[in-house]
Amino acid sequence: MSAPQKTSAELAKEYGLKADEYAVILDRLGREPSPVELGVFSVMWSEHCSYKSSRKHLGKLPTKGPLVICGPGENAGVIDIGDGQACVFKMESHNHPSYIEPYQGAATGVGGIMRDVFTMGARPIALLNALRFGDPSHPKTRRLVEGVVAGIGGYGNCVGVPTVAGETNFHPGYNGNILVNAMCVGLADADKIFYSAAPSSGLPVVYFGSKTGRDGIHGATMASAEFDEDSDEKRPTVQVGDPFAEKLLIEATLELMASGAVAAIQDMGAAGLTSSTVEMAGKGGVGIELNLDMVPQREEGMSAYEMMLSESQERMLAILKPGREHDGERIFKKWGLDAATIGWTTDTGRMILKHKGETVCDVPLAPLFDDAPLYDRPHTKTPAAKHLQPGDVTAPTDYGVALKTLMSCPDMASKRWLWEQYDRHVMADTLADSATAADAGIVRVHGSKKALAVTSDCTPRYVFADPYEGGKQAVAEAWRNLTAVGADPIAITDNLNFGNPERPEIMGQIVGAIEGMAEACRALSFPVVSGNVSLYNETNGVAIPPTPTVGAVGILPDYDRRAGFGGVQAGDRILLVGESRGALGASLYLRELFRSEEGAPPPVDLSLEKKNGDFVRGLIKSGRVTQVHDLSDGGLIAGAAEMALASGVGISLTLDSGLAVHAELFGEDQARYLLAVPASAVAQIAHDAGLAGVIVSDLGGAGGDAIVVTDVLNVSLADLRQAHEGWLPAFMSGKA
Amino acid sequence: MTKAAVVVFPGSNCDRDCAVAVERSTGASVDMVWHQETALPSGVDLIVLPGGFSYGDYLRCGAMAAQSPVMREVVKAAEAGVAVVGICNGFQILCEAGMLPGALLRNAKLKYICKQIDLDVTNAQTRFTSGYAGRRNVRMTIGNGEGNFFADEATLDRIEGEGQVVFRYAQENPNGSLRNIAGIVNTRGNVLGLMPHPDRSFEAELGSADGAVLFQSALASA
Numbered sequence: 040m041s042a043p044q045k046t047s048a049e050l051a052k053e054y055g056l057k058a059d060e061y062a063v064i065l066d067r068l069g070r071e072p073s074p075v076e077l078g079v080f081s082v083m084w085s086e087h088c089s090y091k092s093s094r095k096h097l098g099k100l101p102t103k104g105p106l107v108i109c110g111p112g113e114n115a116g117v118i119d120i121g122d123g124q125a126c127v128f129k130m131e132s133h134n135h136p137s138y139i140e141p142y143q144g145a146a147t148g149v150g151g152i153m154r155d156v157f158t159m160g161a162r163p164i165a166l167l168n169a170l171r172f173g174d175p176s177h178p179k180t181r182r183l184v185e186g187v188v189a190g191i192g193g194y195g196n197c198v199g200v201p202t203v204a205g206e207t208n209f210h211p212g213y214n215g216n217i218l219v220n221a222m223c224v225g226l227a228d229a230d231k232i233f234y235s236a237a238p239s240s241g242l243p244v245v246y247f248g249s250k251t252g253r254d255g256i257h258g259a260t261m262a263s264a265e266f267d268e269d270s271d272e273k274r275p276t277v278q279v280g281d282p283f284a285e286k287l288l289i290e291a292t293l294e295l296m297a298s299g300a301v302a303a304i305q306d307m308g309a310a311g312l313t314s315s316t317v318e319m320a321g322k323g324g325v326g327i328e329l330n331l332d333m334v335p336q337r338e339e340g341m342s343a344y345e346m347m348l349s350e351s352q353e354r355m356l357a358i359l360k361p362g363r364e365h366d367g368e369r370i371f372k373k374w375g376l377d378a379a380t381i382g383w384t385t386d387t388g389r390m391i392l393k394h395k396g397e398t399v400c401d402v403p404l405a406p407l408f409d410d411a412p413l414y415d416r417p418h419t420k421t422p423a424a425k426h427l428q429p430g431d432v433t434a435p436t437d438y439g440v441a442l443k444t445l446m447s448c449p450d451m452a453s454k455r456w457l458w459e460q461y462d463r464h465v466m467a468d469t470l471a472d473s474a475t476a477a478d479a480g481i482v483r484v485h486g487s488k489k490a491l492a493v494t495s496d497c498t499p500r501y502v503f504a505d506p507y508e509g510g511k512q513a514v515a516e517a518w519r520n521l522t523a524v525g526a527d528p529i530a531i532t533d534n535l536n537f538g539n540p541e542r543p544e545i546m547g548q549i550v551g552a553i554e555g556m557a558e559a560c561r562a563l564s565f566p567v568v569s570g571n572v573s574l575y576n577e578t579n580g581v582a583i584p585p586t587p588t589v590g591a592v593g594i595l596p597d598y599d600r601r602a603g604f605g606g607v608q609a610g611d612r613i614l615l616v617g618e619s620r621g622a623l624g625a626s627l628y629l630r631e632l633f634r635s636e637e638g639a640p641p642p643v644d645l646s647l648e649k650k651n652g653d654f655v656r657g658l659i660k661s662g663r664v665t666q667v668h669d670l671s672d673g674g675l676i677a678g679a680a681e682m683a684l685a686s687g688v689g690i691s692l693t694l695d696s697g698l699a700v701h702a703e704l705f706g707e708d709q710a711r712y713l714l715a716v717p718a719s720a721v722a723q724i725a726h727d728a729g730l731a732g733v734i735v736s737d738l739g740g741a742g743g744d745a746i747v748v749t750d751v752l753n754v755s756l757a758d759l760r761q762a763h764e765g766w767l768p769a770f771m772s773g774k775a
Numbered sequence: 776m777t778k779a780a781v782v783v784f785p786g787s788n789c790d791r792d793c794a795v796a797v798e799r800s801t802g803a804s805v806d807m808v809w810h811q812e813t814a815l816p817s818g819v820d821l822i823v824l825p826g827g828f829s830y831g832d833y834l835r836c837g838a839m840a841a842q843s844p845v846m847r848e849v850v851k852a853a854e855a856g857v858a859v860v861g862i863c864n865g866f867q868i869l870c871e872a873g874m875l876p877g878a879l880l881r882n883a884k885l886k887y888i889c890k891q892i893d894l895d896v897t898n899a900q901t902r903f904t905s906g907y908a909g910r911r912n913v914r915m916t917i918g919n920g921e922g923n924f925f926a927d928e929a930t931l932d933r934i935e936g937e938g939q940v941v942f943r944y945a946q947e948n949p950n951g952s953l954r955n956i957a958g959i960v961n962t963r964g965n966v967l968g969l970m971p972h973p974d975r976s977f978e979a980e981l982g983s984a985d986g987a988v989l990f991q992s993a994l995a996s997a
Contacts, residue, residue, distance in 0.1 A: 192887050196918070197828040199788020283786050283831025375785060460887050462918045464975045465826075467792040474890065598980070 046077045054081035055260040060412055067406040075344045075392060075399045080407065082310035082348060083317055086263035086574050089411035092540035093572045096550050099557045104566040106529055108229060114155040114306065115225075116568025117232055118530050120594050124484065125229040126491060127161035130169070130222035130534040130590035132573035136258065136277040137219040138266070141186025145219050146194040146280040147352050152223040153198065154306035157289050158355070160233040160296050161225025164466060165482045166195050168205040168221045169495040169534070169588045173214035175449050175770055180209070183217055184457070185771065190280075191221070192460040197282035198289065202461035203472040204480030206495055209449040212503075215266060215578025220534040220571075222590040224493055226484060233296055235305040235315075237323030237358050240386040242302060244316070244327065245364070247291065247371050247378035248354040249284045251312070252337035255350025258309060265539055266578040284353040284376075291374040292355060298370065300363035307354040313347045315356045320384065321408030329382035331394040343394035358384060418546035424504045427624040427638040429702035438704070438752035441632055443762045445673045445705075446680055448631045452766035470598055471524065476605030476685030478523035478669050483598060490598035492526035494591050498672070499584040501640035504625040506548045510555025510587055511643040515709060516671060517591035518563050522652040523669040523712060525601040525659035526593030528563065533570040533589055538582020540574050548585040549574075556587060562645035565591070602659045604668040607686035607715040609742040611666070614724065617651050617711030618734045619675060621702025627672045628705035641707050648710040654733045655712050658724065666715035675738075676704040678713045680746050684760055686715075689743035696736075700751055715741055777803040777994045779821040782849065784810045784840045789826035789862065789974055796974040797823065800987035801994045810843040821858045821993050822849055824865030826918070826972060836879065836921045837867030846872055858902060858993045859966045863919055866958075866968030875961055875968045876934060877926035879919075883951025887920035891982055893945035894957055894971060898938045901960050903967045906992035913985040915971035917949060922970040924952035924959075934959055942969055967993075 051061035054077060064072055064080050072080060082088060090097065102110035108125055109117035115129035133148025145168075153163045168191055173180045195202045200223070255278035295301055303323065305315040312334070320327035331343050337351070359367060364380065371378040385391075390407065392400035435441035445451055458473035470490055471481035479494040496517040502509030514531065521528040533556065538545040560566060576583040595601055623629055624638025658664040666686075670678040675692075683690040694703050716724060721737060728735040745755045769775035779797045783790045794805040806816045810829075815822070829840035840846070846868075853859045853874060861869040869875045882888060893914055896907040907913060926934070931954055934940055942958035950970070958969030973986025 189886075196887055196889075196920075197786070197788075197831065199827060281831070283828060283833070286786055286788065286828070286831075459890055462887070462889050464889065464916050464918060464972065464981075465788055465792065467789075467795060467975045467977075467981060470980060 046072050046074055051077060051081065054078065055085055055263055056081050060084060063412065067410065068402060073399060075347060076402050078344050078348050079313050079400060082260060082313055083407045084411045085260050088310050088314055090572055091412045092414050092416055092574060093535065093549060094413055095415050096553045099553055100567045101557060101560045102566050102568065104530065104564060107566055107568055109232065110568050111570055113234060114158045116530065116532060117159065118568060118592065119229055120484065120489065123229050125227045125232060126224060126592055127156050127159045127227055128222065128224040128532055128592055129155050129569040130220055130532045130588065131155065131571040132534050132536060133219045133221065134216060134536065134573050134576055137187055138217050140277040141183045142190040143277050143279050145187040145190030147278045148219050148221045149191055149194040150280045150282065150285050150352055151308050152221045153200065153285065154308060156223045156225035157292055158304055158306045159227065160231050161227035162293060163200045163223050163225045165224040165480060165493055166200050166202040166221065167480065167493055167495045167590060168202065170205065170207045171213045171218035171586060172209050173217065174211040175209055177214045181771060187219055188457045188460055194280055194282040196462040198286045199465045201463050201465050201469050201472065203463055203469055203482060204493055204495065205473065207454050207457065210499065210584060212584040215581060216576040216583050218536050218586055220588045222495055222532065224491060224592060233301060233304050235303055235319050235322055237303050237319045237325050237384045240325045240384045242358045242361065242384045243364060243380045244329065244382040244384065245357045245359055245367055245378060246334060246354065246381045247357065247376050248288050249281065249351060250335040250337035250377055251346055251349050252351045253341065253345055253349060254279050256345060256348045258350040263575055265575045278350045278352050280352045287374045287376060288353050288355060291370050291376055294370050295357065295367060298366040300359050300366035301357055302360045303358040305356050307356060309350065311348065311350045317390065317404060317407050319356065319358060320390065321404050326385035326387035326389045326404060327382060328385050328391040331392055333379045333381040335377040335379055343392060343399040416540050416546045417543045418550045419543040420547050421506050421551060424624065424639040429621045429623060429699040432623045432629060433633060434701040435632060439754045442676055442680060442746065442752060442754055443759060445627060445631055445677055446759055447762035447766045449766065450627065451673055451677065453764045454767060455764060456767040456771055471603060475603060477603035478520040479526065481524060481595065481598065481601065488597050490595040492521045492524050492593040492595060494520040495588060496520060497586055497588045499586045500625050500630065500636055502552055502585040502587060504638065504640050506551025506585055507555035508640050508643060510552035511559040512640065512709065513587055513589045514556050514559035514563065514565060515643050515645065515648050517589040518565055519652055519669045521591055521593035522656045523602060523667045525656060526595045528565055528591060528593040530566050530568045531589050531591045533567055533587060535572045536576055536583060536586040536588065537574050538577040545582055552585055552587045559645055563649060600660050600662055602665050602667040604666050604682045605685035607666050607682050607688055607741045609688050610718060611715040611741040612718050612721050612737055613679065613690055613692065613739045613741065614714040614716060615711060615736045615738050616655055616714060616733060618708065619696060619698060619703050619706055620708050621698045621706040622708045623702055623706055626705060626707045641709050643709045651710045651712065651733055654728065654731050663720060664714055664716055668713045670711040670713060671707065674705045674707050680759060682713060682715060683746055683756060684763060688741050689745045689747065689756060690739065690741050691743065691747040692739035693749045704748065777801065777820045778818055779803045779805045779823060780808045780816055780819045781805055781823045781825055782808050782810060782845055784829035784843060786829045786831050787825050787827035792974040793823045793825040793862065796977040796986065797990050800977050800990040803994055808845060810845045812845050813848065815848045815852055819852065819857060822852060824861035824868050826863030826865060829864055829868065837864060837871040840868045841871035850874065853966050856965055860903060860993060861968040862972055862974060863970055866970055867921065869966060869968040874966050875959060876930050877924055879921050880923040880925050881921050882923050888949050889918040890949065891916045892947065892949060892971060895943045895945045896941065897943050898941045900938065901941055901964050902996040903989055903993050904941050906988040912945060914983040915973055915976040915986055916982065917971050919950065919970055922950040924956040926953065937962060941967065942971065
């Protein structure tokens with residue numbers, strides 16, 4: 040997009056602004072905006088930057104708690120992890136760019152989320168990613184998987200932050216819009232958190248990092264619109280990443296912060312220089328004046344419009360304390376970074392931009408910053424899905440085949456092919472990663488006995504069937520996964536991916552999911568401290584399945600007291616915590632064996648979730664249990680199979696609950712965990728469970744080299760392993 | 776007290792890991808040395824070139840770091856008999872600097888690979904591997920995209936004949952390295968390059984403590 044000469048309602052539309060939004064700009068300015076001014080308004084008021092469709096409902100999410108240091112509104116959320124330390128984390132989407140240019144889209148997604156974290160003073164210590172691709176048979180899927188995975192690895196590996204956990208799903212609903220949600224977790228001193236609000240006027244605004252080029256112009260606008268068949272033409276709006284520059288930027292930023300020179304700091308992410316200056320000045324209640332001639336530029340002849348709208352990567356903006364520019368100069372020189380003082384904070388309350396001797400933008404900051412449109416969009420509730428009884432669902436003709444089908448289906452098959460491309464061990468503090476049989480990634484808090492547990496979860500088919508229950512479930516599953524490794528769940532970040540909010544049925548999904556998540560967050564004391572909203576994930580009017588991804592962080596006070604599920608020993612008893620009721624609606628079983636996505640998802644009883652989870656965590660913390668797996672996709676039998684495969688020992692179960700066999704094996708009832716414990720420990724655990732009012736049943740034992748359900752199925756681990764490990768490599772090499 | 780130095784290049788990302796691994800494994804004091812330094816700390820017993828992506832792997836892995844000012848001092852120290860170990864990108868730098876024979880090419884499957892791997896200690900007579908005497912098999916993790924060791928046949932024959940091959944991939948060759956080579960020493964035996972990461976395998980809770988033995992051996996002979 041080149042710089043236009045004159046603005047109009049037409050041009051505003053091209054920039055993604057509605058006619059009535061343009062009218063508001065005319066009203067606030069009392070005149071027509073200049074082309075640069077219109078560009079600035081259009082990105083600040085884009086869905087991506089302004090949250091104009093979701094803000095009203097995001098307010099329903101609980102954001103406070105005893106351990107919350109900083110909730111939503113800053114670059115990332117901050118929680119107290121004791122001993123004067125804080126954990127800073129956030130998840131963010133890079134969906135639109137990753138579909139158009141998968142390598143760079145995913146790479147810059149990882150880069151962007153790391154900047155959000157180190158901008159607050161934290162050293163990034165762990166990365167996660169939640170990926171949703173289209174149907175494996177769709178012609179674009181293989182290339183997208185290949186590119187996204189290479190991009191995530193290419194960036195994270197080089198910067199040197201371990202990628203420890205994640206999730207990957209495939210569904211035709213993502214054929215036209217894949218989801219790439221990246222999460223970064225960082226570690227900081229609790230009293231050295233940095234914020235973006237400019238503290239006063241008269242301070243130098245310092246740009247440092249990579250030069251500004253013409254990449255990513257209007258990226259935020261693109262991320263706020265639907266795709267059509269011409270979406271590939273948007274490739275120029277995708278940013279290009281340089282992880283080496285990011286690594287230097289991290290070190291320089293942390294060194295600059297340690298020098299005491301930084302008064303406020305903000306990375307340049309979506310909407311680049313525009314968003315960062317507006318945020319810093321707007322939050323600080325000051326004005327800002329920039330001389331764009333001073334901006335380090337990668338290309339010749341860049342216009343003011345291009346500079347303000349560029350989303351070139353690896354750039355930071357800092358407001359330094361008076362007289363501290365020399366600290367910056369020294370540090371930027373050491374790390375070989377471009378840097379320049381490009382402006383000053385002022386007391387005018389205006390954003391003034393000068394370029395080649397001309398004032399190209401002179402607008403009040405208030406309307407840009409906090410006068411963005413706010414919509415209460417009409418929403419219709421998703422019609423209730425039918426609650427299925429076990430009798431409504433066909434039993435498989437061969438249970439062994441059914442188990443192998445599930446364990447090798449794209450959603451459940453091993454993702455080794457992709458996570459082996461991620462450096463999971465750099466920083467030498469990884470205790471559990473994607474290669475570890477554990478329900479969450481675990482990294483040590485460097486130099487201590489504490490560790491952080493991290494996970495990302497969402498079951499889109501549940502949210503599609505019932506946004507409210509599905510929203511609850513996403514939060515509950517994240518809480519359960521942290522619990523299953525023995526961590527105290529602390530807080531979450533949410534990444535809300537939906538279709539076009541201007542359609543009432545999509546808005547209904549958004550409202551339902553947020554309200555369900557809010558309910559679960561309250562019940563589990565699991566506040567939201569940061570998040571991101573990605574709307575307009577649709578192509579030619581077809582929306583993605585609603586996908587409110589939950590990224591969660593928990594604390595292990597002593598990492599020697601933790602659990603996984605790869606150490607089951609022959610002779611162990613297999614205990615089920617919780618109760619199977621045979622919930623097969625919206626189950627993986629139904630979808631993978633019968634191509635049906637009907638039925639209501641399993642209901643989430645939050646008080647039961649809490650009771651069962653607290654009991655399991657207590658067992659782990661007391662050192663009495665080390666083998667725990669939460670039950671989710673594929674139900675009891677899939678959970679048992681995963682434990683057996685990871686441990687290299689068979690598991691035999693005997694069913695006597697009276698439920699229909701297929702409902703008991705494949706039902707996805709919530710609030711359940713599978714434990715493997717020495718036989719000698721069973722009686723005491725059963726006794727304690729009784730006191731706690733928790734249902735625990737002894738379902739069988741470990742031994743042999745097969746998964747066995749008495750009179751139902753017998754599948755050798757070797758067969759099962761081949762099915763489970765084989766699908767993704769075969770698919771990527773074009774053989775599946 | 777023994778003393779080690781870890782060189783930090785722009786883009787090194789295992790520098791802290793190496794320092795921590797050496798400290799915790801051996802109790803040695805560790806100095807971090809910026810690549811533009813023109814002198815090494817005095818009395819250094821071990822120099823570590825860490826893993827990472829020095830200079831972003833631009834040009835060729837390790838090629839630019841090999842030209843850093845500090846490398847002249849590293850070469851001099853090695854000539855004076857100081858132990859030098861290059862891990863992963865450090866191995867690439869040693870090859871680019873001509874301190875070790877051969878080169879590290881793109882992995883055979885053209886992908887970065889990160890996993891725990893079994894190694895054979897094929898020479899436990901070196902100052903880096905003496906602690907492995909009596910045990911052939913050790914576990915470490917790898918994480919590399921260009922760890923595929925290459926040298927011409929004559930060089931391979933020669934370094935094998937001289938006992939310069941000290942680590943080989945045991946069960947699985949993850950990157951296509953010729954003759955399963957994972958780590959080699961120079962003819963004098965005081966410069967080691969290896970692709971696996973002893974700096975990520977120095978405590979049992981990291982999956983293996985076998986890497987600690989390497990640092991202990993290197994400093995025991997100091």
